[in-house]
Amino acid sequence: MLSSCHFTLYSAIGLAPNPWKVVIILEELGLEYESIYLDTGKGDQKLESHTKHNPNGRVPTLIDYKNDEFVVWESCAIVQYLIEKYDTEHKISFAGLEDRILLSQWLFFQASGQGPYFGQAGWFTFYHHETVPSAIERYRNEIVRVIGVLDSTLATRQWNRAAIGYALQVGWDGLNVDEFPHFKRWHNELLARPAVAKTIATWDKKV
Numbered sequence: 001m002l003s004s005c006h007f008t009l010y011s012a013i014g015l016a017p018n019p020w021k022v023v024i025i026l027e028e029l030g031l032e033y034e035s036i037y038l039d040t041g042k043g044d045q046k047l048e049s050h051t052k053h054n055p056n057g058r059v060p061t062l063i064d065y066k067n068d069e070f071v072v073w074e075s076c077a078i079v080q081y082l083i084e085k086y087d088t089e090h091k092i093s094f095a096g097l098e099d100r101i102l103l104s105q106w107l108f109f110q111a112s113g114q115g116p117y118f119g120q121a122g123w124f125t126f127y128h129h130e131t132v133p134s135a136i137e138r139y140r141n142e143i144v145r146v147i148g149v150l151d152s153t154l155a156t157r158q159w160n161r162a163a164i165g166y167a168l169q170v171g172w173d174g175l176n177v178d179e180f181p182h183f184k185r186w187h188n189e190l191l192a193r194p195a196v197a198k199t200i201a202t203w204d205k206k207v
């Protein structure tokens, strides 16, 4: 089906930072998109209507109608695609090789470290069928460690876009952001960006 929009984004209702991270990038770049909100609690993401585009059965998934209906999933790959193809003026990305690689470094760090640790902390805190204190402790400690890594680098760098989705969740995991002043400053700077504020306002209506 050809959409009248530039993109379709398979997104989610509720606490699903990976699709919302992509929404922020679409908003930052002023790109036109429609969102399909899947109810991941009911398993909509595993339905054939979605898995025909994304065999991993998780959101986000992006379709680009102005590029031969190109489909890409994995939120960091989507971010990379959007900035490489559509941020030609480098509003939120970089032209030079080293800076591009450092951006990739943070995207990989987010996808392999921050995302899974936050996700597992949430799972063992809220959803697992039995209480496993050692797992909760392990993942919460990792959250603190990962935020510490961000904090130490944010002392000298302006902002790190890749981590925004999970940074929005700092409230629920027991993290004391006052212990991470550079992270806290960065987080507040992000919240003040119009694209982020608009995304959060839309997210709030979908939670």
Ligand SMILES: N[C@@H](CCC(=O)N[C@@H](CS)C(=O)NCC(=O)O)C(=O)O
Binding pocket: 012, 015, 016, 017, 018, 019, 040, 045, 057, 058, 059, 060, 073, 074, 075, 076, 111, 115
């Ligand atoms: N590494 C993937 C993670 C995707 C992911 O776990 N998405 C969550 C929402 S934030 C999801 O679809 N959860 C439902 C499920 O696991 O079935 C990415 O960054 O896109």
